[in-house]
Amino acid sequence: MDIEKIWPPYGVTITAGDLVLAVTREGDSCELVDLVLDGVHDPDFMPFLFPWTDAPREEVPGNYLQYLARTVAGFSPSSFSLQFVVRRNGEAVGIQGLEANSNFRITRTLETGSWLARRFHGQGIGTRMRQAVCAFAFDVLGATEITSGAFLDNGPSQAVSRKVGYRPNGIQRMERREQLAQQQLLVLTEADLVRGEPITVTGADPLLAQLGLSTT
Numbered sequence: 001m002d003i004e005k006i007w008p009p010y011g012v013t014i015t016a017g018d019l020v021l022a023v024t025r026e027g028d029s030c031e032l033v034d035l036v037l038d039g040v041h042d043p044d045f046m047p048f049l050f051p052w053t054d055a056p057r058e059e060v061p062g063n064y065l066q067y068l069a070r071t072v073a074g075f076s077p078s079s080f081s082l083q084f085v086v087r088r089n090g091e092a093v094g095i096q097g098l099e100a101n102s103n104f105r106i107t108r109t110l111e112t113g114s115w116l117a118r119r120f121h122g123q124g125i126g127t128r129m130r131q132a133v134c135a136f137a138f139d140v141l142g143a144t145e146i147t148s149g150a151f152l153d154n155g156p157s158q159a160v161s162r163k164v165g166y167r168p169n170g171i172q173r174m175e176r177r178e179q180l181a182q183q184q185l186l187v188l189t190e191a192d193l194v195r196g197e198p199i200t201v202t203g204a205d206p207l208l209a210q211l212g213l214s215t216t
């Protein structure tokens, strides 16, 4: 048996130019943990709603492995999390996530979230990987809308969302490091998507079958 037959998400790849997005496997964990420990953001600024990068340094590796394991354990057609490891010319640079939180077959709504190791920021990768995963969500999974969110003071994330075509969808008052912070909610429709490079997708059919979305 191949692992991709046992677990269809592992068979999915999205290629966009020199970027390849593949659903993260346990074998990617060491590289990803090294990226996280090298730094994902300025330690004085917390970009994430769940502040996982604030955990004590020695706890981050195990926490990350447990998080990835939960994406497999918690996977169902109505609620799933695809955490794509993004590689540029084979080198892991970060994660592009795509999640369904409320019966996807009915709502057709997905949510994006992403991070890059700090040394890869500001090179256009964040924009390209978001464009690639959104094209996959609309063209292959049949999403109707894609939501996202970023703190108002997260300039790069807001800029990426704007460039990709997301529109503001309200403000949410949140707690961040014991302070009030405002999250900009965002929504993207297929008509608004500013597409990037063409994408090539492999391994989608078994995933569609697993999600109960096959058209045949």
Ligand SMILES: CC(C)(COP(=O)(O)OP(=O)(O)OC[C@H]1O[C@@H](n2cnc3c(N)ncnc32)[C@H](O)[C@@H]1OP(=O)(O)O)[C@@H](O)C(=O)NCCC(=O)NCCS
Pocket (backbone or CB within 6 Å): 040, 041, 047, 048, 113, 114, 115, 116, 117, 120, 121, 122, 123, 124, 125, 126, 127, 128, 149, 150, 151, 154, 155, 156, 157, 159, 160, 163
């Ligand atoms: C968000 C993130 C994935 C963006 O990736 P990236 O590769 O750096 O983004 P890009 O290079 O494609 O685009 C960044 C854009 O932000 C702009 N930008 C950078 N700093 C900015 C700031 N302080 N304010 C406003 N815009 C800013 C850049 O000018 C660029 O826009 P441009 O191409 O029009 O010039 C990356 O910054 C990251 O991993 N951040 C830490 C984790 C994070 O915040 N994740 C999102 C949580 S909501």
